[in-house]
Amino acid sequence: MLSVFAAPRLRWFTLPGLIxxxxxxxxAPAPAELTQAWTSIANSRPQDVLRKWDAxxxxxxxxxxxxxxxxxxxxTTDANLQAAGKVLTGLAGGDDELAAEAAYLxxxxxxxxxxxxxxxxxxxxYRALAARRPESHWAQxxxxxxxxxxxxxxxxxxxxxxxxxxxxxxxxxxIHEPLLQRDLHLQIGQAGIALKQPLARxxxxxxxxxxxxxxxxxxxxxxxxxxxxxxxxxxLPAQAKFYCERYLAxxxxxxxxxTIRLKLxxxxxxxxxxxxx
Amino acid sequence: MKKYxxxxxxxxxxxxxxxxxxxxxxxxxxxxxxxxxxxxxxxxQIERGPPDGIAAAIKRYEELHPRVRVxxxxxxxxxxYRQWMRANLAGDTGPDIMEWGSWLDGQxxxxxxxxxxxxSELAQPNPYNRGTSQEHVLWQDTFHDKLLAxxxxxxxxxxxxxxxxAETTLRLFCNIELLRQATGSVTAPKTFDDLRxxxxxxxxxGRRTELPITGIAGSRDNARAIAEPxxxxxxxxxxxxxxxxxxxxxHNRQVLAAYLEGKWNYSDPAVKAGLQVVREVTQSMKPGxxxxxxxxxxxxxxxxxxxxxFYGTWDATSLARQATFKIVPMQLPQVMPDDPEVGRYVxxxxxxxxxxxxxxxxxxxxxxxxxxxxxxxxFLTSVPGNQLFTDHSGWLPSVNGVDVPVEIRGxxxxxxxxxxxxxxxxxxxxxxxxxxxxxxxxxxxxxxSADKYAAALDQYMPAAIRADLQSEMRNSLLLVxxxxxxxxGWAGRAAEAPGDALPRARQHELEMGQTMSEGLALQxxxxxxLTAEKK
Numbered sequence: 123m124l125s126v127f128a129a130p131r132l133r134w135f136t137l138p139g140l141i142x143x144x145x146x147x148x149x150a151p152a153p154a155e156l157t158q159a160w161t162s163i164a165n166s167r168p169q170d171v172l173r174k175w176d177a178x179x180x181x182x183x184x185x186x187x188x189x190x191x192x193x194x195x196x197x198t199t200d201a202n203l204q205a206a207g208k209v210l211t212g213l214a215g216g217d218d219e220l221a222a223e224a225a226y227l228x229x230x231x232x233x234x235x236x237x238x239x240x241x242x243x244x245x246x247x248y249r250a251l252a253a254r255r256p257e258s259h260w261a262q263x264x265x266x267x268x269x270x271x272x273x274x275x276x277x278x279x280x281x282x283x284x285x286x287x288x289x290x291x292x293x294x295x296x297i298h299e300p301l302l303q304r305d306l307h308l309q310i311g312q313a314g315i316a317l318k319q320p321l322a323r324x325x326x327x328x329x330x331x332x333x334x335x336x337x338x339x340x341x342x343x344x345x346x347x348x349x350x351x352x353x354x355x356x357x358l359p360a361q362a363k364f365y366c367e368r369y370l371a372x373x374x375x376x377x378x379x380x381t382i383r384l385k386l387x388x389x390x391x392x393x394x395x396x397x398x399x
Numbered sequence: 400m401k402k403y404x405x406x407x408x409x410x411x412x413x414x415x416x417x418x419x420x421x422x423x424x425x426x427x428x429x430x431x432x433x434x435x436x437x438x439x440x441x442x443x444q445i446e447r448g449p450p451d452g453i454a455a456a457i458k459r460y461e462e463l464h465p466r467v468r469v470x471x472x473x474x475x476x477x478x479x480y481r482q483w484m485r486a487n488l489a490g491d492t493g494p495d496i497m498e499w500g501s502w503l504d505g506q507x508x509x510x511x512x513x514x515x516x517x518x519s520e521l522a523q524p525n526p527y528n529r530g531t532s533q534e535h536v537l538w539q540d541t542f543h544d545k546l547l548a549x550x551x552x553x554x555x556x557x558x559x560x561x562x563x564x565a566e567t568t569l570r571l572f573c574n575i576e577l578l579r580q581a582t583g584s585v586t587a588p589k590t591f592d593d594l595r596x597x598x599x600x601x602x603x604x605g606r607r608t609e610l611p612i613t614g615i616a617g618s619r620d621n622a623r624a625i626a627e628p629x630x631x632x633x634x635x636x637x638x639x640x641x642x643x644x645x646x647x648x649x650h651n652r653q654v655l656a657a658y659l660e661g662k663w664n665y666s667d668p669a670v671k672a673g674l675q676v677v678r679e680v681t682q683s684m685k686p687g688x689x690x691x692x693x694x695x696x697x698x699x700x701x702x703x704x705x706x707x708x709f710y711g712t713w714d715a716t717s718l719a720r721q722a723t724f725k726i727v728p729m730q731l732p733q734v735m736p737d738d739p740e741v742g743r744y745v746x747x748x749x750x751x752x753x754x755x756x757x758x759x760x761x762x763x764x765x766x767x768x769x770x771x772x773x774x775x776x777x778f779l780t781s782v783p784g785n786q787l788f789t790d791h792s793g794w795l796p797s798v799n800g801v802d803v804p805v806e807i808r809g810x811x812x813x814x815x816x817x818x819x820x821x822x823x824x825x826x827x828x829x830x831x832x833x834x835x836x837x838x839x840x841x842x843x844x845x846x847x848s849a850d851k852y853a854a855a856l857d858q859y860m861p862a863a864i865r866a867d868l869q870s871e872m873r874n875s876l877l878l879v880x881x882x883x884x885x886x887x888g889w890a891g892r893a894a895e896a897p898g899d900a901l902p903r904a905r906q907h908e909l910e911m912g913q914t915m916s917e918g919l920a921l922q923x924x925x926x927x928x929l930t931a932e933k934k
Contacts (some may be wrong), residue, residue: 164888377752
């Protein structure tokens with residue numbers, strides 16, 4: 123309980139504090155509030171952020187959170203997206219990780235969100251981001267997305283006989299984060315199948331993705347099956363044997379195990395044939 | 400006396416009013432005791448069995464947790480579940496735990512939008528397994544199939560969103576006494592040709608005795624169900640041919656894309672052979688069966704008017720509890736290379752692995768009590784919880800270590816064989832299914848034939864298949880877009896709390912999953928564009 127003697131001192135601290143508090147709040151984000159905003163966005167509840175905040179937030183992290191929430195809010199009209207884009211453009215002009223994040227989202231807007239996607243513009247923004255801040259995670263992730271656009275949508279050349287994987291491989295060289303390297307290796311491998319590229323070109327990417335590891339769920343199982351089957355098709359029985367055995371060790375009872383056992387037998391027969399004098 | 404009774408009535412009324420007012424203004428709780436936490440658990444398994452199994456597990460759970468009440472909501476699946484689920488989830492009134500299935504038309508976006516992934520919890524042991532054979536096993540590995548379907552159906556290839564409660568498969572349920580009467584034998588068919596002969600004898604018996612006896616209880620649902628495994632036999636070669644990616648599994652999008660790319664069609668001799676087999680079995684259903692549903696077929700079987708009923712083991716408890724005759728579940732024999740009619744198109748048996756667990760339950764992202772809901776899911780899929788479910792439902796358990804009652808052990812006899820038997824050719828998407836159903840009359844009846852049906856399908860399917868592939872692509876993009884915000888959200892959380900590894904891990908998981916889904920959407924876009932040019 124406050125004594126009557128303490129009251130004047132309290133007033134001395136409190137009054138200026140009360141006057142200054144709103145100003146402080148405007149100048150710096152309240153961490154708890156920002157954390158709550160990111161939590162809502164992570165939990166797919168962007169509407170909670172937009173209910174509390176509007177576009178005129180003054181702190182840059184809050185502006186980014188608002189723009190991110192605005193990307194997902196319904197209705198996803200171009201007007202709503204342009205409002206988010208305006209904020210992102212302002213933020214992307216900075217020279218920090220937050221600016222890189224905003225620039226990445228700008229590219230995503232053109233690739234995925236506007237009613238009429240502009241893949242060339244998105245590719246240009248990813249490229250510009252990588253040139254400006256090559257070490258940023260968002261630039262690195264942007265390179266993965268750029269490579270995918272090059273594989274499927276804006277190839278350097280779509281002429282028959284062109285090596286469709288080469289442009290993506292060139293971008294791979296600029297990625298140093300192992301998890302993103304893995305993701306792009308996997309995408310180049312899958313694109314190689316879709317684009318009917320030679321197995322010898324695409325298989326090393328699938329192997330590399332597997333070696334980096336960390337692929338979970340059914341994607342991991344699919345990759346091991348894929349490496350077993352495609353290695354055999356490519357005439358690489360030793361590699362096929364390795365992945366068949368691994369599959370059978372990891373998933374001995376799965377519905378695909380019966381066929382993988384047959385593939386293993388086939389790989390062993392080929393190896394025996396090769397070893398024969 | 401009359402005067403006093405009037406006064407007494409008035410006094411009693413005032414007293415009751417006073418008591419009610421006192422209760423309303425001083426206590427906010429209802430008269431009947433309510434537990435502080437209520438979990439709502441919704442599913443469509445309203446067959447005989449599962450509601451009892453879940454109720455038994457709930458009863459035990461509530462004994463263990465006096466704070467928590469679990470309410471089981473039984474929502475009919477065939478009629479209103481989809482609409483009910485969508486409306487409640489959109490209105491933020493969805494139950495805490497609910498069932499979902501990837502085959503529900505137009506509902507593909509639901510998990511990514513509304514459900515929480517359980518991946519990290521599944522990577523820990525289930526606390527309710529203490530003292531059981533599964534005590535030190537990761538929760539995900541305690542499931543008989545390690546959650547094959549939830550992994551496969553996950554909106555993020557790296558995430559698991561559901562846990563399964565039961566395990567189901569398809570069986571040919573036989574009225575064994577009627578089989579004996581009609582054919583003079585009770586021997587189960589070992590080959591498809593045996594089944595063909597049995598169905599012919601039953602038809603002859605019906606004609607001879609003028610009894611309304613059919614071989615197989617008929618309905619549109621049962622016809623679809625029996626078509627899938629029969630079709631897969633002759634289509635294994637086609638499936639192997641179009642499996643460019645070499646994953647020995649075909650998703651809808653791959654079968655649809657392969658059709659548009661001209662890699663298969665319904666007039667392919669192997670596909671027509673499959674249609675011929677479907678025609679043979681549906682000829683043993685009663686006329687007009689395609690207008691009927693599964694419940695009608697079940698009633699036909701229960702009335703003793705058909706020898707066989709082909710459907711999932713999820714109906715086994717309903718059949719056992721309602722039938723007045725002995726039912727023997729049998730395996731549907733597959734068409735094999737030695738089949739006299741279509742054997743030349745068959746490579747071998749399609750395998751079933753170790754079966755698949757089912758009845759996938761998802762955790763609502765907006766649940767008011769996520770911890771308690773998750774805890775109940777853990778109990779229900781623990782050895783003791785799942786044992787209660789199995790004992791009271793008559794359904795196979797999903798969890799290892801649960802004693803399987805003798806009478807349903809046979810449901811776990813799975814056929815060994817080639818992968819790719821699961822490849823879908825009739826129920827690949829809503830438009831394709833509609834065309835399949837709409838033209839089915841070309842296949843059946845005296846005027847029907849596999850040739851006529853294949854021709855009709857190849858006439859109408861290209862547009863349907865294109866529409867379904869477009870839907871698949873849209874669904875992938877529906878998942879990809881919200882993930883951008885989620886990735887930013889977790890990145891923001893990670894930046895706010897650098898010492899906490901979880902947000903960063905979640906961010907990277909989402910990035911991986913999003914990139915994979917995006918790749919698939921781009922592949923579909925490419926096929927649609929290339930084949931549109933051809934057109």
